[in-house]
Amino acid sequence: MTTRAIGEKGSSQVFIQNLKITQLGKSGRIDEAVKVFSQMTQRNTVTYNSMISACAKNGRLGHARHLFDNMSHRNLVSWNTMIAGYLHSNMVEDAYGLFVHMPQRDLFSWTLMITCYTRNGELERARQLFSLLPDKRDPACWNAMIAGYVKKRRFEDAKRMFDEMPVKNLVSWNSMLAGYTKNGEMCFGVKFFEEMPERNVVSWNLMLDGFVQVGELDNAWKFFEKIPEPNVVSWVTMLCGFAQNGKIAQAEDLFEKMPSRNVVAWNVMLAAYVQDRRIDKAAEIFRDMPEMDSVSWTTMINGYVRVGKLDEARQLLNRMPYRNIAAQTAMISGYAHNGRMDEASQIFNQIATRDVVCWNTMIAGYAQCGRMVEALSLFRNMTNKDVVSWNTMITGYAQVGEMDKALQIFEEMGEKNIVSWNSLITGYVQNGLYLDALKSIVIMGQEGKRLDQSTFSCGLSACANLAAFRLGRQLHQMVVKTSYLSDLFVSNALITMYAKCGMVANANLVFEDINHGDIVSWNSLISGYSLNGYGKEAVALFLEMLTEGVNPDQVTFVGVLSACSHSGLVDQGLKLFKSMTEVHLIEPVAEHYACMVDLLGRAGRLEEAFEMVRDMKIKATARIWGALLGASRIHRNLQFGKYATEKLLELEPDKASNYVLLSNMHAEAGRWDEVERVRVLMKESDTDKQPGCSWIEVRNQVHAFLFDDPVQPRTSEICSVLKSLTTEMTNTSSFMASYD
Template sequence: MPERDLYSWTLMITCFTRSGELERARELFDLLPDKGDAACWNAMIAGYAKKGQFDDAKRLFDEMPEKNLVSWNSMLAGYTKNGEMQLGVKFFEEMPERNVVSWNLMLDGFFEVGDLDSAWKFFKKIPDPNVVSWVTMLCGFAQNGEIAKAEDLFEQMPSRNVVSWNAMLGAYVRDHQIDKAVKLFGDMPERDSVSWTTMINGYVRVGKLDEARQLLNQMPYKNIAAQTAMMSGYLQNGRMDEASEIFNPISIRDVVCWNTMIAGYAQCGKMVEALSLFRKMINKDIVSWNTMITGYAQIGQMEKALEIFESMGERSIVSWNSLVTGYVQNGLYLDALRRIVKMGQEGKRPDESTFACGLSACANLAALQVGKQLHHLVVKCGYVNDLFVSNSLITMYAKCGRVVDANLVFEDIKRGDIVSWNSLISGYALNGDGEEAVKLLKNMLIEGVNPDQVTFVGVLSACSHSGLVECGLEIFKSMTEVYLIEPLAEHYACMVDLLGRAGRLEEAFEMVRNMKILTTAKIWGALLGACRIHRNLQLGKYASEKLLELEPDKASNYVLLSNMHAEASRWDEVERVRVLMKESSTEKQPGCSWIEIRNHVHAFLFDDLAQPRTAELSSVLKSLTTEMRNTSYISTPYD
């Protein structure tokens, strides 16, 4: 510029502060030859305040040679927009003069921190509230679910603009009061794109998709937000073709529109279509990439999920968690733990979701030492009071056989939920301590926590493992008669196992016959296991036939039946089951074992030649087996 005036300098300072480049803004401010106008000071103060640098903002504010009302409001906005309401109130009280903007800033600040009472007190003190004051108060009530108060305020408004009508409309939609929303929409003197979009979204929320589509067709000017809301409704209900009908004709799509359609395909498992759209998308954001990772993980294609992950330029914590969650969901627990380690090496700080997934992996691997390390990290990162993480810790310690430690975590939880109680009850069940599980159920009732279906599965399983037959029968009866919980297949499986282990096979079979729900493989499996223990071949054969009807391709069912015949020395039947197993083309999955040594989990897959020293390990194992056979009698149906 050949010459610059004060306006040029102030404009440049404002541009830098609004884009967050405060150092460059301050350089210009310091170089400014004439700082006599308050506008450049106000721009700099607003920049510092917006970034939460209150000390710098206040220092500059105090240095100002002459302050105007904009200066005071700029400083006040810094406090209120950053949730610093104590400082904001103090500053507001020190202001030599205030206008309606000052009062509105305070209202908005109180709503940001969820303090409705203080907001209402301030609103009533405003000398001359304008339409922004009324709308701010109305939106505050609406967004916090205070519909009745919002209605009263709406009726009291001296004048209403389209924003106030939209605020009330949005309140009804969020509260699923669709009939009131429809009436209000019909009464509106004027409507803008927000009005139409809000109403369409309202119909979508309550599942009235045909009404939403009808309204979209009536809309005088098509709006990308309204079209995306309609697409979202169709996708949530699996109506992919109709969603495509909306999506395909849209000429200019924003990133939300693209992501909505990609997520729809991903949620339905149609990853070919999702990938096709993903590749066509020009301005992909991090949500687009994360959606693809989650989609591939949901259908078990973790190699492709990893491929997408590795192709990302920038990864958020959600990206890492999507991959780790995918590994856990697909039983790849070692990969999940390795990825968490890699995450730390790249300087990414884990969050509650990361820890929950990592602890779940440790629980399934019974990797106690790694689980303990994660527990230390949980404490270090400040998530020790997170309920989600605490519940995962209970499960991890319980599955690693450390139910005492699980109980310590449970006792440290300030406000446990039903998941906390269920996790510990399941932990006692898993470790065969039925009495403690039953005791915990009683404590749960004393604390006023109502048990759910999962609770009773845990308690009944604990009774089964501990042989508490009468106690289990009594609890099962109370579940149906006192708590009015309809038994699921899991409850019946526990009861069949409970009666079966006690040798009461006829009662168990009678319970299965009188069930009101369809039998499952777990139920017949429990009965077959009991028959094997008590050598009831006749009932065992019947149970096995039913089991093989439901799971003809599961090798473990054939093995269980074969072992049962082998224990009775019925070798012809053993051979027949082997033939059946081959005819069904069932192949037993390779066995996998793991061991934790010096905080490292080592996995061993059956016949895995890639494993170092496999041949040497096999040779040593064969030598040991030979030595055992030479020194003692080993009864083995199979070699």
């Protein structure tokens, strides 16, 4: 074989290997691309450029820059490829640093750098660079600037630049049109589209996609039917519109009519069936696909995960021809959601290069399972934390009741978003630290953060539990000013807050202002009536709820039965309890039985209450026995009271109040020997009696008082005032007695 033949053979082999590197890079199989590159005995400039591009597009910028720096011969493509890599990863300063050192630049170099700035939102720097452009006749850089302006919704600046262009091409017109359609400005889009001197299929597809994005499927379909020569993008865009809006039948019909289908079209139908939880149909589509990409495999794996078929998902992941981090993350999410963290960890450890979503999914899994030690270990080892990572840790610690650690994470954060604040505030509310929740809301406002519906809901919940009416009313005023009054969660929280503060009329006004209340709205007001002793009103509201066609749930009946109990509506309560099981087919739980025992007990029908407890299908709880004990004490029935107390002590042996109730019952019956015996039992049981706590709202500030708390400021002053008031009351009492 001649030297020339060997050279031609080697050149051909290098060409094939270069092409393979490019293809592997595009499909995300970067490890295989690296392997091909390392095994090459001959490399040229194209080889390096292909490898730099593959590494940059797959997030390995360090490796790409190392290759670039070690190239013996760089051409203009090498420089542009590296800048494009930085552009892909939004590393603007690194791109600019390379740009200024370029030995020569072409129009593509300038366009790349201007695009770097426009995509990053740095429009002024982009404009400054644009002004330095040697030749402004080519429309490419103009189009980049227009795209940057419309992305930031600066339509006037974009239109001004568009009008100033010396030469416009169809891309210029489409760039301006895309600004309108991609931002939902379809009125401007339609007007601009009609003014275009020429249109191509891209123009039509932009309009089609715009209508799809704003949910105007009728207009989208009208445009689709008018497209002179629709291409596969046109068909896929319309298909996406039907699929994403749950119109599966129309999507199926359109899919069957498509003249040609690419992998994207198949993936759209696959995703539609997955979204509709029709996993068998999705599996059928998956099997019929002529070709599959990483999206196909990931969508199908995620589909199995969504319906809980984790074993099928894992089998599919094992069959996947190449590893894909999105598919692996979907599998981790499925395992984590079902508490199978060891299996999730196994997948996680197999991933060589993890992205932030993968890390966050794993951390969230541990946090949801309450395994905060493992979550913290991962969190500390994570190098690319984002705000989601920090918020996940705050929520995790809040869920396990470790608010001191949640606060520590919160304070360590750099930039906090609204979710960060809400996670902390929600944690305080969930753990009964209502004062801390309100203090955090105040600090949040002082730092200029805008409160949202979640913040208001939590704040109102804290006010409700503290009965802090004035603070709650102030929050209500802020809700009105910030236009969150239409939010159902906020309205429901307002109803509860007013009801727990005893302002039932205010709660009713909020309820009446809700346009379309949900079951929580009705339950909140029914419970509010119950809490404040308005039994008849609660029952009337319940009947109105049925008339409106709202189906009651377990919470509804807890509220209305409790209302009957507090108002002595025995017959009404018994009738409602019967309808709950026979008409509404709701199985009673412990709370319902506790209400009924309390209802019957208060009415003196202790034997019926005891029979209900004895005959019920579920195991009696402390609340049920407590209701019977309370009724027994009211009616001085020592037999039932003693029996209920014995049951209570089995369930709550360390609760001091149970011993106190039994002791008081014996004392009222004059059985002092039994009183002494109960007190001895209480001491022997080493009951853990929590110190009493109360609070009062003074001048829009809530003050908490803990029994025997020396830390409370102005304690001595308060005690002194109380002592003088007591003396004054005693003197007044003596005076009134002598006067009589």
